[in-house]
Amino acid sequence: MNLTDDLAKIVGPTNVLTGADTARFTQDWTQQYTSDPIAVVRPANTQEVSALMTYAHANDIAVVPVSGNTGLAGGTYSTGAVAISMDRMNAIREIRTDARIAVVEAGVVLSNLHDACEAEGLVFPLTLGAKGSAMIGGLLSTNAGGSNVVRYGSTRGLCLGIEVVLADGRIMDLMTELHKDNSGYDLCDLFIGAEGTLGLITGAVVKLFPKPAAYATAMVAAPSLREALVLLNKLQIATGGLVEAFEFMPGNYVKAHLEKIEGARPPFEDHHEINIMVEVAATAPKDCMPNDDGSIPLVDQLQETLAEMLEDGSILDAVVAQNDTQRREIWKRREDAAEVQLDGRPAVHTDIALPTDHVPLFFERMAQVTAEYDPGADDTCVAHLGDGNIHYSVFPTNPDAAFKDGYMERIEDLVKSLGGSFSAEHGIGLSKKPSMARRKDPVAIDVMRAIKSALDPKNILNPGKVLPDQA
């Protein structure tokens, strides 16, 4: 057989890339993983994906699905495999406004879906810095999180149905728009977040929400994380749970942002250590309809809460966005995180989740860990504080892999002692496999292996990802 000829018969010769032509699909965002795939193929539809898998299964060829390639855990590393790019499967098949659902293909870019929904007065609330490149297939396969999870949940919670091509090429149709469906095992949620190791997600039915008619967005400086969490709770109570984003940036993140991002401006006149970005959003007329003086009730509510807390000293400063330009500037500071934080220094990056009320304790104890292990180390973070997800990064004085691993283990020890997880929203891919082996319940790993073997007995679907290597 000639592999590229055979692949070309399925997807057409112009859609089989080899050698230098694969470059734009093979360099991951973190620059840590450069792949050398056998070929990159670009199917046009589910039937072609099915034919590709039938062929791969018959010929024992490993395949790796690639969509926007913005993952941070090496999940698309494809050396020795055929990479299947979903980028041509980019149709938004349908938006049903009354039913508030969209039917999309795996290659739809997130920001394109955002735009299409907004045109209908709706939102798909998943949002993250990579939204201009990230595609639905990858967002589903990693169960992506982002900045609106505190209100809307992770990707899994936003998806009603999926279409999957199995290891042997069969197409599984779970494309439902129902909010209640108890017809057997929950396969949809099993394939979501499986990072392409159980099947290839080719399409999805996702939930949409009414577009908020009013937003109120602010930067707030707090004296401590505990006070910041008090602010979160006060706002949730006052608004009845309308907080859409509650993000924490420490002082050194804000400083690095000013240094690295052109045109960046400081959030406050003074420098503060605890900087919070908060956004509340509402759809109900009672919250959004302007008062007689033109003010918006939702904005008033945020301002009143902040004014009270400023007065009693439980926050230090606050700036409420007065227009959409100011709102976008606030969001951009947060969305630049990957560029600010992944700056090439030897680092231990994390994606940890904690019970929200344990986050302050994490930072206090982490300072002790560093004082003992590497007193000269720097650290920083950016955090979805509202849902307890912290992207904590430490820059050790010793760049050796073993020293960094030792740091990671100490962070994991601390996270585990606080009831947290080593992986919140980026998935496992390659980079989190050691943590998975150390920290996940071994019985759960055995169950995952049993499922993987049952559904992909030839181990051709994104092999070597997610599950720890066996001794």
Add this chain to the structure above:
Amino acid sequence: MNLTDDLAKIVGPTNVLTGADTARFTQDWTQQYTSDPIAVVRPANTQEVSALMTYAHANDIAVVPVSGNTGLAGGTYSTGAVAISMDRMNAIREIRTDARIAVVEAGVVLSNLHDACEAEGLVFPLTLGAKGSAMIGGLLSTNAGGSNVVRYGSTRGLCLGIEVVLADGRIMDLMTELHKDNSGYDLCDLFIGAEGTLGLITGAVVKLFPKPAAYATAMVAAPSLREALVLLNKLQIATGGLVEAFEFMPGNYVKAHLEKIEGARPPFEDHHEINIMVEVAATAPKDCMPNDDGSIPLVDQLQETLAEMLEDGSILDAVVAQNDTQRREIWKRREDAAEVQLDGRPAVHTDIALPTDHVPLFFERMAQVTAEYDPGADDTCVAHLGDGNIHYSVFPTNPDAAFKDGYMERIEDLVKSLGGSFSAEHGIGLSKKPSMARRKDPVAIDVMRAIKSALDPKNILNPGKVLPDQA
């Protein structure tokens, strides 16, 4: 070996029941399934469940988990098996008010959890007619729905973590309280809703919510289901999504309720065909704090919406509960459904789900189906209209099984043509297996079988349930 002696060594002799002593565990609520189990065992804790499964696995003994036994699909039928009752594992281990979670054992009765949460100013929002008997283990294993799904989702969406005993007795610890956790496959959601066929759920971490500070509850008579759905949308927009329950009862349901339930009173002076129970609930002070005249903004909002619709004729009548007694009377009418609807007549009962906007079409086309298939048949229903779940029942003139099956197939045809599901919230058990075989994507069924074989190779966990029989 002597089975009962061996079981007694694990759980103690008083907790192994045989013969007549098993009666209270073996009669299901529908009276359709009476079981003759080898024994009923009542373990005290997870370790005993683990020991029971280790023993059952070594000796090829089938086991069937039983909790409240209020299921409607025969999922606890246990003839020829050892039934494992969770009723002694009834501890609420912890309620963490700040984190808004409860840690519970499988045998906790739903209404006991309700009471414990209310004492802390919180709610566990899952609610259904059987709440006084249904237990957490069964609610999770069937992914139960109920009347608050429109606001809070089904049981799966209310659960953060579970503990499971596997077929071979190993204990899998997925007990997390994290809202974000991407550490491998979503095993939690796989075991939830698996009806005990993949493992036995012994404990769970569930989400709690702030207890609403105000409720507004009404009975509304609408001229049609389409107008009723307009009311739902108007209320969701006006309140910003605060509708907690939106239930439909046809005229003949209300009539039967008056006849069958002692002390029942009619909802309106006149008889109406489309009777809606609606409840909105709020936590925010702006919605709940009394105005100067003592009125509650949330109640005002419901009353205003209803008054406008009465005026323009889009609803026919409305009665708003003026106190908790009236509210409870409205709820009781709905919660009596099982007693009203399952009256022993030969019937085809369903648990269908439809896209909400297709519900009116279902009833229109169903009338045509009946006109063709059995013009003399009666029908009734009760429906969670807010989430598209209809418990439609038809009483055919011909009680033969084959005739009833033919009816069921026609209903399923119609449901499928409208994008619906034959199973919304009751699960599959035994009674929905024929529908499962006919209607579920065959590839999905194959995937379910592969998972079942991988996790329970001896087929000892609730055998014969959920998955269709193989030819």
